[in-house]
Amino acid sequence: LAKTTQPISMDSYEGQEVNITCSHNNIATNDYITWYQQFPSQGPRFIIQGYKTKVTNEVASLFIPADRKSSTLSLPRVSLSDTAVYYCLVGDIYDGSSNTGKLIFGQGTTLQVKP
Amino acid sequence: DTAVSQTPKYLVTQMGNDKSIKCEQNLGHDTMYWYKQDSKKFLKIMFSYNNKELIINETVPNRFSPKSPDKAHLNLHINSLELGDSAVYFCASSQEMLGTEAFFGQGTRLTVV
Numbered sequence: 001l002a003k004t005t006q007p008i009s010m011d012s013y014e015g016q017e018v019n020i021t022c023s024h025n026n027i028a029t030n031d032y033i034t035w036y037q038q039f040p041s042q043g044p045r046f047i048i049q050g051y052k053t054k055v056t057n058e059v060a061s062l063f064i065p066a067d068r069k070s071s072t073l074s075l076p077r078v079s080l081s082d083t084a085v086y087y088c089l090v091g092d093i094y095d096g097s098s099n100t101g102k103l104i105f106g107q108g109t110t111l112q113v114k115p
Numbered sequence: 116d117t118a119v120s121q122t123p124k125y126l127v128t129q130m131g132n133d134k135s136i137k138c139e140q141n142l143g144h145d146t147m148y149w150y151k152q153d154s155k156k157f158l159k160i161m162f163s164y165n166n167k168e169l170i171i172n173e174t175v176p177n178r179f180s181p182k183s184p185d186k187a188h189l190n191l192h193i194n195s196l197e198l199g200d201s202a203v204y205f206c207a208s209s210q211e212m213l214g215t216e217a218f219f220g221q222g223t224r225l226t227v228v
Contacts, residue, residue, distance in 0.1 A: 034216065041221075041222070042221060042222070043119075043205045043207070043219025043220050043221055043222050044158065044205075044207075044217075044219050045219070046216050046217065046218070049216055085156065087158070103148070103160065103207075103217055104160070105150075105157070105158035105159070107156070107157065108156065
């Protein structure tokens, strides 16, 4: 499974755009890139998932370059409530016939949003 | 209704005891997981079940035994609890073929004293 590397921590201010980059140099052809958010005392929550190019939803955007060796989670106009740990995951899809599909979490990026 | 629910939320017990954590999901998902999050916040997968069948069993002491009575439930039983078992345990579920999009429960904070 591809290993991911992301900054341990980041600081931002309310209203700013935050970009968190994740490196996954050994990503495989079948791997998807997924980001999760975890607030203190809660379980991780799915934010966004992509395979290539750009994906956008109501919460964030995910930018994936052509070589897919990295990805960037973009949070527009963060607020204090966006303070959390953000995990980048790379993994393949469980195909029902092999021991795949497990989520491997790295250390995550602790984002602190300041007023 | 809570999608993935675990009970209890907090569990304090003495070394050597046996305890169980229950997990239920009402999403109709085929795959369920148990994760352990230690004091350093690392989330590590322990087990994965698909349609009641064990798929993933990471390097976990055999004191930990998952049981899946049906597709919607995956319970975790722990025998002879040790101090090092203190952690937050998360249950999660996902649809088969979309294994990387999972829904997590609120976690069970286990403290062994």
